[in-house]
Amino acid sequence: MEIKRRDFLRLFGGVSGALLIDGCGLDEVFDLPANMIEKAKKGAGIEAWSSTICSLCPGGCGIQVRMIDGIPVSVKGNRFYPVNLGGMCPLGINALHELYNPDRAKTPLRRSGDRGSGKWEPVTWDDALKTVSEKLATVRKEGKSHQVGFLGYNERGLMREHISRFMRAFGSPNYYQFSLTQNDTVAYQLLQGQSQVPAYDILNAKLIMSFGANFLEGGYSPVYHTKLYSHHQDRNTRFVQIESRMSLTGANADRWVPVRPGTYGALALGIAYVLIREELYDKEFVKNRTFGFEDWVDRFGGKHTGFKSDVLGNYYPERASQITGVPSATILELARELGNTRPSVVLGDGGAVANTNGTFALMAVHSLNALLGNIERGGGVLFIDQPPVQKHAMVSEDPVARTGNHQTPIAQPDEIAFPMTDFSIESFAQHVLAERPYPLRILFLYRGNALFQSLNHDDLVNALKKIDLIVSFDSVINETSEYADLILPDHTFLEKWDEVSNVPSVGFTHVGIQHPVIQPLHDTRHTGDVLIELARRVGGTVGAAFPLNTYEEEIKFRMKGVYLSGEGAVATQGVRQLWLDYLQQRGWQIGRYASFEEFWDRLLEHGGWWNPIRKKKSSSEVFRTPSGKFEFYSQTLKASVDRLVAKAGAPRSSQNLDLVLNRLNISARGDSVFLPHHEPVSYEEDKPLYLIPFHVLPNPDGQAANLPMMQEMFGYTARRFWSSWVEIHPETAAQYAIAEDSWVWVETSVGRLKVQAKLSHAIVPNVIAIPFGLGHTSYGRYAKGHGVNPHSIIRNLYDLISGKAAFEATKAKITLAS
Amino acid sequence: MMDKTHQCDLDQDAALYRPIYQTGRGYYVVGGIFLAVYLFSIYMYYAQIRNGLGVTGMNQPVTWGFYIVNFVFFIGISHAGTLISAILRLSKAEWRRPITRMAEVITAIVLAIGGLHPIIDLGRPDRMMNLLESGRLQSPLLWDVTSITAYFTASTVYLYLPMIPDIARIRDRGGKLTWLYTFMAWGWQGTERQKQVLNRAINILMVMVIPIAISVHTVISYIFSMTLQPGWHSTIFGPYFVAGAIFSGIAALLIVMIIFRKVFHFEDYLKQIHFQYLGTLLLIMSIIWFYFTFSEYLTGIFGGEPHEMNTILYKFSGPFAFFFWGMVLCNFVIPVTILSFRKFKTISGVLIASIAVVIGMWLERFIIVVPSLANPRMELPLGIYIPSLVEWALFAGGLSVFALGFMVFAKFFPLISIWEIEEGRIHGVKEVEERIHSYLPGRELSNL
Amino acid sequence: MPRWAMVIDLDKCTGCGACMAACKMENNVAIVDSKEAQAGRALFWMDMITTYEGEYPTVAAKRMPKPCFQCDNPPCTKVCPVRATYRNNEGLVAQIYHRCIGCRYCMAACPFTTKVFNWYEPQWLEGANKCFNPDVSVRAVGVVEKCSFCAHRLQHVKEVADLEKRPLQDGEYVPACSEICPADAISFGDLENKDSAVYKLSRSYRASRVMEDLGVEPKVYYLSKRVS
Numbered sequence A: 001m002e003i004k005r006r007d008f009l010r011l012f013g014g015v016s017g018a019l020l021i022d023g024c025g026l027d028e029v030f031d032l033p034a035n036m037i038e039k040a041k042k043g044a045g046i047e048a049w050s051s052t053i054c055s056l057c058p059g060g061c062g063i064q065v066r067m068i069d070g071i072p073v074s075v076k077g078n079r080f081y082p083v084n085l086g087g088m089c090p091l092g093i094n095a096l097h098e099l100y101n102p103d104r105a106k107t108p109l110r111r112s113g114d115r116g117s118g119k120w121e122p123v124t125w126d127d128a129l130k131t132v133s134e135k136l137a138t139v140r141k142e143g144k145s146h147q148v149g150f151l152g153y154n155e156r157g158l159m160r161e162h163i164s165r166f167m168r169a170f171g172s173p174n175y176y177q178f179s180l181t182q183n184d185t186v187a188y189q190l191l192q193g194q195s196q197v198p199a200y201d202i203l204n205a206k207l208i209m210s211f212g213a214n215f216l217e218g219g220y221s222p223v224y225h226t227k228l229y230s231h232h233q234d235r236n237t238r239f240v241q242i243e244s245r246m247s248l249t250g251a252n253a254d255r256w257v258p259v260r261p262g263t264y265g266a267l268a269l270g271i272a273y274v275l276i277r278e279e280l281y282d283k284e285f286v287k288n289r290t291f292g293f294e295d296w297v298d299r300f301g302g303k304h305t306g307f308k309s310d311v312l313g314n315y316y317p318e319r320a321s322q323i324t325g326v327p328s329a330t331i332l333e334l335a336r337e338l339g340n341t342r343p344s345v346v347l348g349d350g351g352a353v354a355n356t357n358g359t360f361a362l363m364a365v366h367s368l369n370a371l372l373g374n375i376e377r378g379g380g381v382l383f384i385d386q387p388p389v390q391k392h393a394m395v396s397e398d399p400v401a402r403t404g405n406h407q408t409p410i411a412q413p414d415e416i417a418f419p420m421t422d423f424s425i426e427s428f429a430q431h432v433l434a435e436r437p438y439p440l441r442i443l444f445l446y447r448g449n450a451l452f453q454s455l456n457h458d459d460l461v462n463a464l465k466k467i468d469l470i471v472s473f474d475s476v477i478n479e480t481s482e483y484a485d486l487i488l489p490d491h492t493f494l495e496k497w498d499e500v501s502n503v504p505s506v507g508f509t510h511v512g513i514q515h516p517v518i519q520p521l522h523d524t525r526h527t528g529d530v531l532i533e534l535a536r537r538v539g540g541t542v543g544a545a546f547p548l549n550t551y552e553e554e555i556k557f558r559m560k561g562v563y564l565s566g567e568g569a570v571a572t573q574g575v576r577q578l579w580l581d582y583l584q585q586r587g588w589q590i591g592r593y594a595s596f597e598e599f600w601d602r603l604l605e606h607g608g609w610w611n612p613i614r615k616k617k618s619s620s621e622v623f624r625t626p627s628g629k630f631e632f633y634s635q636t637l638k639a640s641v642d643r644l645v646a647k648a649g650a651p652r653s654s655q656n657l658d659l660v661l662n663r664l665n666i667s668a669r670g671d672s673v674f675l676p677h678h679e680p681v682s683y684e685e686d687k688p689l690y691l692i693p694f695h696v697l698p699n700p701d702g703q704a705a706n707l708p709m710m711q712e713m714f715g716y717t718a719r720r721f722w723s724s725w726v727e728i729h730p731e732t733a734a735q736y737a738i739a740e741d742s743w744v745w746v747e748t749s750v751g752r753l754k755v756q757a758k759l760s761h762a763i764v765p766n767v768i769a770i771p772f773g774l775g776h777t778s779y780g781r782y783a784k785g786h787g788v789n790p791h792s793i794i795r796n797l798y799d800l801i802s803g804k805a806a807f808e809a810t811k812a813k814i815t816l817a818s
Numbered sequence B: 001m002m003d004k005t006h007q008c009d010l011d012q013d014a015a016l017y018r019p020i021y022q023t024g025r026g027y028y029v030v031g032g033i034f035l036a037v038y039l040f041s042i043y044m045y046y047a048q049i050r051n052g053l054g055v056t057g058m059n060q061p062v063t064w065g066f067y068i069v070n071f072v073f074f075i076g077i078s079h080a081g082t083l084i085s086a087i088l089r090l091s092k093a094e095w096r097r098p099i100t101r102m103a104e105v106i107t108a109i110v111l112a113i114g115g116l117h118p119i120i121d122l123g124r125p126d127r128m129m130n131l132l133e134s135g136r137l138q139s140p141l142l143w144d145v146t147s148i149t150a151y152f153t154a155s156t157v158y159l160y161l162p163m164i165p166d167i168a169r170i171r172d173r174g175g176k177l178t179w180l181y182t183f184m185a186w187g188w189q190g191t192e193r194q195k196q197v198l199n200r201a202i203n204i205l206m207v208m209v210i211p212i213a214i215s216v217h218t219v220i221s222y223i224f225s226m227t228l229q230p231g232w233h234s235t236i237f238g239p240y241f242v243a244g245a246i247f248s249g250i251a252a253l254l255i256v257m258i259i260f261r262k263v264f265h266f267e268d269y270l271k272q273i274h275f276q277y278l279g280t281l282l283l284i285m286s287i288i289w290f291y292f293t294f295s296e297y298l299t300g301i302f303g304g305e306p307h308e309m310n311t312i313l314y315k316f317s318g319p320f321a322f323f324f325w326g327m328v329l330c331n332f333v334i335p336v337t338i339l340s341f342r343k344f345k346t347i348s349g350v351l352i353a354s355i356a357v358v359i360g361m362w363l364e365r366f367i368i369v370v371p372s373l374a375n376p377r378m379e380l381p382l383g384i385y386i387p388s389l390v391e392w393a394l395f396a397g398g399l400s401v402f403a404l405g406f407m408v409f410a411k412f413f414p415l416i417s418i419w420e421i422e423e424g425r426i427h428g429v430k431e432v433e434e435r436i437h438s439y440l441p442g443r444e445l446s447n448l
Numbered sequence C: 001m002p003r004w005a006m007v008i009d010l011d012k013c014t015g016c017g018a019c020m021a022a023c024k025m026e027n028n029v030a031i032v033d034s035k036e037a038q039a040g041r042a043l044f045w046m047d048m049i050t051t052y053e054g055e056y057p058t059v060a061a062k063r064m065p066k067p068c069f070q071c072d073n074p075p076c077t078k079v080c081p082v083r084a085t086y087r088n089n090e091g092l093v094a095q096i097y098h099r100c101i102g103c104r105y106c107m108a109a110c111p112f113t114t115k116v117f118n119w120y121e122p123q124w125l126e127g128a129n130k131c132f133n134p135d136v137s138v139r140a141v142g143v144v145e146k147c148s149f150c151a152h153r154l155q156h157v158k159e160v161a162d163l164e165k166r167p168l169q170d171g172e173y174v175p176a177c178s179e180i181c182p183a184d185a186i187s188f189g190d191l192e193n194k195d196s197a198v199y200k201l202s203r204s205y206r207a208s209r210v211m212e213d214l215g216v217e218p219k220v221y222y223l224s225k226r227v228s
């Protein structure tokens, strides 16, 4: 009914609209395919709304596009889509600017100058595909199929499966994702055996204590969390935010607790000390469902220190205070508040994990949830069920593929590093550069902009230069694809099919269907379809891996599983009213459809499917650890370090252990290594200030820098537009004679940047912060040449357990620029 | 008969005619420079028309800048003329005779310049006619348009009428442009009847022009004080602006007098005594100005309304302190020091004081317009305002027009009213004598 | 006659800025380039005021989205020499762009600094000016503009209601900023309708208006537990 009423015929813009058209000349204003212009010129138009999913960030919001005569003119949030319930963030509102962006790659392009020179010539799809498929065939003929790599970003769901299938059938183990969500979850793997980002039941918790998790401004789905946050007033939820620089989340918290960078873990453990000492923890949960809390004896009779003794021995409030800079009184207050409020939830992310000690810090933070018994409870930490999509059959590998797939992945880290992950951009760059254990000859780039994001810029550039053929699927040429030989441009998300399921950190199972609201504006193709086409051209088992003709059909195939499961419902009207009720009553009506086709149509009409009912889980599903419990003492980490020790090859294993721990930058010894503990960050002591980058909502990953409106809004809270700034505490500023808006040099051992100062009381003295997202050297007219990229002066350091970049491990000095 | 008088005048007041007939090289050089500056400013204005007001340094929240500052400033200067001349005429101050013409010329030229400024300031000058088509009489801006137009009309007439006898003299001397002078002289023959009518007209205008002049600056002050902005919303702005206007007007008049005295050798006409008198007037105005400024800020500080206080603090010790204290120095410290001591009250002393006052009053206009806008009530960071080249050029252009206006005027008309000087010589002494008798006891004086 | 008003719940609002962007898109507000925006000419009908209270470490931040307050007694309309801004009988303070002479007097007179000016010819996404909202005219150089309470949307829902021969309902007229807000912080409606959400919220103990002492009667209420 609601939708129908909107479909009524109306004048195309009325009086004012007519003015607009006459005034500017239609063709100039509407740089659209001719048939559409002809339609628009007729004057009267039909308004319609088309539902899809926003893909400007991983947030997965449902949106509706306003179409007039088939031309998208604006977007708004889909009121019935459960993730965002009609809300959007400033970035998503720019969806059409992404679609109509003048700097898109509009046809396939072949590089016509040196790598990185930015000279391109258009080629036809057929030529381009021929070049690629011939090269692929050659490599395969030589039995070197493993020398083909694929660098994705953080694609999930079908796209990830699709690419995997391509690579597997082709015969290469070298499919990497530059920003794999899994790297964020190492702490959960170690403690709980879960390799998913947890969801936090913010709506039902009475106290939310966040260690650096900037869930309102960044995180995986800012709009989802904002929706939940908006109820804190009527539900009397208390928010505590712990971080070095007040983020948007900190600004909205009831209490902001500033902490020295790199010491989040120590603070969490200081709080754990008080919880244990004052017996405020959940004894029942700790006793029955955790491992390694009390001192324990292993099966060989070896005595081990438990979490309790370790914490009580090392993290008394005075010491925690000394490390973190948080007064002991505050630590006591936080702990008592946490211990006396149920249910509560403790989050860790962002600054807490962006350091060389990030994994241990996040372990310390998450162990508070175990102490409080917050795991798998309403108002606590939840792990979400996967959607019941239908999976494609395993591909059959021919001998070439089988050999290729058994090769060592080229980016597999050196023996002693990253014990928990199989990829980091660091090891990728090193190994490609050294051609170790073999050269990489073809590389596909899918979305992502590793060069802009990465810390080891030079190595990565040189590594890219080593590769014979780089094929980028980017829809806008960015810093990384400047080094490509061919651009096979993808559609933008409003022109293409995709499946956006289970956005990390969202508290229910869901699948969003992104579908084209407009025919492609340019000569672009869906990367999924291009892969199918390439596979077909290579032929044999590779081609056979894709029995369906298009990516769209694959989505439909997967959704049959959802239809057949009979679970959940299409996101339709009524969700809003049930939004709060469902959590309390779990009373959910499951929609029934006469046929899959009906289900599919409804799905497209409403944008997605969701299932708020969580399956009952057994203890072993919640805790997938060797002990089947929450492991304060991580046997997983122990096993993995043991494996490294066995490989290390020194005469005595105690020496090996030292070697391994030193290589991993672990200074702790004994059982502490495997317990949540504070690992000091080795800062360069000759520089006085901690440098931390931070993200802003309009452009968190730098991806929005090609959208002019987001550039204008970039520093809207600091009233800085299109430009970078450095936040600095007035006390610190006074030490260096820096005033508001002074130009300063921020210098690290890597390099220096010139930025304008912004004085702020909401940052730890001796910490300076620069927003990330600007400083592009490519990526179109709006991105290029505005502001600075703080990553360009950050030391190339990593958390060697998870392989995540340590953005906050660099110190800097600051001087007034004349 | 007539001729003879003229002849004799010519001898006596030859210095006053000389600028009309003799043009030195210096004139062309100086004129050329001003013309160049003026043309440059026109070009800059053209750029502004083409591109929009973006070429200025204005922004949000500093939505008004040099143009409005200069508007208030120039209109203020315009009070030099007609108002002062009218007051002096009305009070029958005999020493006014060599001064009034210059004063009135200042008014006419500067009003034209000042009056153009709000138009220069418009985002859409092409829609200026909307003011007539859909003007709202409730808007102080429209009061301004009205009163400035009235003042301009009255002032030009008031400049023109006393010029008629002089124009007739030039007409009668023959030479260049006789047709123009003939036309402008309006058949003046100097008959008693004509003189009577002329004097009557001047007297009526003189009385009319005073309230109009006062209204002009009062209304300009209303532009600001009718809003709620901190630093603007003040009841004494009307008289404060008028006093300031007269103050800057006198200073400007003094500067003009001193320059022409030097350039055209008017030493015989503009004597020490004129500068003494006007200097004293300047001193009085400086003290009145100080009184107003003091009251304005004292009440603001005592009220202590936070937004008001913010603005005041920005002026006293913040980013505008330089301008504020510069203003106090120029408008009060310097003139009072110079003009209070006989020793300093020389012509050069007066010149320095006058220049200081003109600068100071410009700073005052600036300090009224910009800080209030830069520091709005909302908690926004302090607005920035750096005038652009275009604004400087148009400011310089305005000053050039002023100079050029005078230079052109001097080429066609006497800068000092010849007939009034004559009249002073012939009737003045007797009249003063009579007047003195009328207000002093006894007739003995004349016998002495 | 209705009196349209907005209530912004600062206890819900996170300061995300979605309303700012949505407003720009909805109303075809120009995008200001780098140099101009840094010179203080960024164009936001919905602006964001950020203030910090307290000294480190007990700092609290306050974020306040700021549209035009649509004053019932607007100082801006009083000064306009040509009636290019006026308050209509539904309480909306409107701009007539083609009549405005660009004197910026209304900007100087607005105590809340909500008006913006087109210092240059407006620009949008380069070479692709096609996602204009056809319901809203674009402005020319040299005129003042500001939040209109999305008056075109009122027009739209009125047309619909007329077609369906029924009166407008509460919640039917929703401006773009209110519609997009991920925190549901912006309520909108008619103050004359005692059953409307905004009427009730405007009476809340948390409700206040900015600088109420000025007597300009803003029709934007802010809700906050913190005393503003």
Ligand SMILES: Nc1nc2c(c(=O)[nH]1)N[C@H]1C(S)=C(S)[C@@H](COP(=O)(O)OP(=O)(O)OC[C@H]3O[C@@H](n4cnc5c(=O)[nH]c(N)nc54)[C@H](O)[C@@H]3O)O[C@H]1N2
Pocket (backbone or CB within 6 Å): A056, A057, A058, A059, A089, A091, A154, A212, A213, A214, A215, A217, A218, A219, A220, A221, A222, A242, A243, A244, A245, A247, A259, A260, A261, A262, A263, A349, A350, A351, A352, A354, A355, A692, A693, A694, A695, A697, A698, A699, A700, A701, A702, A703, A808
């Ligand atoms: N619109 C939009 N939203 C996005 C994305 C996008 O592209 N667009 N990207 C999404 C993705 S993929 C991700 S992974 C997330 C990332 O979002 P988050 O996971 O929230 O990570 P960051 O934004 O990097 O947040 C880091 C925060 O922690 C603080 N911080 C960092 N290090 C330290 C420290 O050592 N000490 C202290 N005290 N504080 C520290 C920083 O000030 C910063 O505020 O954003 C997501 N959200």
Ligand SMILES: Nc1nc2c(c(=O)[nH]1)N[C@H]1C(S)=C(S)[C@@H](COP(=O)(O)OP(=O)(O)OC[C@H]3O[C@@H](n4cnc5c(=O)[nH]c(N)nc54)[C@H](O)[C@@H]3O)O[C@H]1N2
Pocket (backbone or CB within 6 Å): A153, A154, A178, A179, A446, A447, A448, A449, A450, A452, A453, A454, A455, A473, A474, A475, A476, A477, A478, A490, A491, A492, A493, A527, A701, A702, A703, A704, A772, A791, A805, A807
């Ligand atoms: N130094 C540093 N490194 C980081 C991070 C950090 O904060 N700092 N964050 C990490 C995290 S959490 C993440 S998520 C990643 C983010 O890093 P990336 O995944 O590299 O994300 P972006 O830099 O936003 O690059 C996105 C690119 O995708 C392309 N693109 C946009 N739309 C489309 C499309 O529809 N199709 C295709 N094919 N391409 C498209 C555009 O060309 C754009 O350049 O970076 C990770 N690395």
Ligand code: SF4
Pocket (backbone or CB within 6 Å): A054, A055, A056, A057, A058, A059, A060, A061, A084, A087, A088, A089, A090, A091, A092, A093, A221, A222, A223
């Ligand atoms: S949060 Fe992400 S998905 Fe949602 S609207 Fe913003 S950009 Fe789009």
Ligand code: SF4
Pocket (backbone or CB within 6 Å): C008, C012, C013, C014, C015, C016, C017, C018, C019, C020, C065, C177, C180, C181, C182, C183, C184, C185, C186
């Ligand atoms: S959109 Fe809503 S939450 Fe975001 S800033 Fe605006 S009012 Fe606040």
Ligand code: SF4
Pocket (backbone or CB within 6 Å): C068, C069, C070, C071, C074, C075, C076, C077, C093, C109, C110, C111, C112, C113, C114, C115, C146, C216
């Ligand atoms: S807020 Fe300003 S612009 Fe809006 S109505 Fe009030 S005075 Fe006018």
Ligand code: SF4
Pocket (backbone or CB within 6 Å): C079, C080, C081, C082, C083, C084, C085, C099, C100, C101, C102, C103, C104, C105, C106, C107, C143, C144
């Ligand atoms: S700028 Fe336009 S709307 Fe504002 S006062 Fe002047 S004419 Fe009126």
Ligand code: SF4
Pocket (backbone or CB within 6 Å): C022, C023, C024, C026, C027, C045, C046, C067, C068, C146, C147, C148, C149, C150, C175, C176, C177, C178
């Ligand atoms: S009401 Fe409309 S015009 Fe006003 S701020 Fe909101 S979106 Fe912008």
Ligand SMILES: [Mo]
Pocket (backbone or CB within 6 Å): A154, A179
């Ligand atoms: Mo990410």
